[in-house]
Amino acid sequence: MPTLFRxxxxxxxxxxxxxGTM
Structure with a gap:
């Protein structure tokens, strides 16, 4: 499932x- 992977x-x-911004 490309959508789930994305x-x-x-x-x-x-x-x-x-x-990282914390």
Missing amino acids: FVVVTAILAGIAY
């Missing part, structure tokens, strides 16, 4: 940014 990638990137 959702996981976007979530991981957003989580990484949020963790």
